[in-house]
Amino acid sequence: MIIQTSGGQLRLAANLKWMYTELPFEARFDAAAAAGFTGVEFASPYEFPAERVRELLDNAGLTQVLINTPGGPAGSATAMGTAFVPSAQTAFREGVERALHYAGVLGSPIVHVMAGLRPPDADPQLAFATYVTNIGWAAAQARAAGVHIVLEAINKREQPTYGLASMETAAAVAEAVDSGTVGVLFDVYHAQADRGNVIERFERLAPLVKHVQIADNPGRGEPGTGEIAYEQVLARIAASGYSGWIGCEYGPVGDTDEGLDWIERITR
Known part of the structure; x- marks a missing residue:
């Protein structure tokens, strides 16, 4: 879905x-397409065979734009990833290889490599x-597969022990490892919840931003349900020349399609 902001066009x-x-997960593809979306993202396709997810995408005429690396079992120490866990390097590499396999089948150009929680005893x-070290290894595998990887920081209010401390740290790691292959996932919601100054921080990190996600x-919830001035934020992102996708990673406060009226306010 292409929207027009005062700064230019963006793809949602x-x-x-x-x-x-x-809706059941498999029905969400057609629903998104019916609403005008041409791209979708979701963290975990691993509950289905890759070929089944590819079939769902093709039947709905959708492009997969991002997936995450797999996490451990729900409630486990590695549920949010293994990259920060010194004792889990084998699991980390197996997860990256699995994610790159799915990315290849689904045609996803980007894989978000989850950092995971810092072990309390490490x-x-x-x-x-x-x-x-893990991100450097993942970058080499992704480069060979023709895939980019992104790193995302989660706000400390929700995950105080999440390994990746900030978007700025993510940018430093990307530059140290391989900024051609590794970039920042700029999540506007997490940026605002953590330290604010969303526009200033985006513009400073823009050369390294390879994916953007939004929520208020x-x-x-969807833009317009909170404090973030999304008309300005999205206009500045568009004006920066960012040409990637904007992932709508929000929980609608009501019916999903009815909540899409926030787009009209932005385009107006």
Whole structure:
């Protein structure tokens, strides 16, 4: 879905983990397409064979724009990823290889490599060194597969022990490893919840931003339900020359399609 802002055009992708939850997952593809979306993202396609997800995409005429690396079992120490866990490097590499296989079948150009939680008993410097080493290894695999990887920081209010401390740290790691292959996932919701100054931080990090996600704060609803001035934020993102997708990673406060009226306000 292409929208027009005062700064230029942007492409919106529906996040099928967060949107259309009133429908079974497999029905969300057609619903997103019927609403005008041409791209979708979701964290975990691994509950289905890759070929089945590809069939759902093709039947709805959709492009997969991003997936995450797999996490561990729900409630486990690695549920949000393994990159920061010194004892889990084998699991990390297996997860990256699985994600790149799915990305190849689905045609997803980007894989978000989840950092995971810092183990409470691990030396912080060792955990960070492990993370940088893991991202360097993942970058080499992704480069060979023709895929980009992105790194995302999660706000400390929700995940105080998440390994990746900030978007600025994500940018530093990308530059240290391979900024051609590795970039920043700029999540506007997490940026606002963490430190604010969304526009200033985006413009500073823009050369390294390879994907953007949006939701309002507080509440993580659609734009217009919180405090973020999305007309300005999206206009500045468009004016920056950003040509990637904007993932709508928000939980609609009501019916998903009815909530899309926020787009009219932006385009107006």
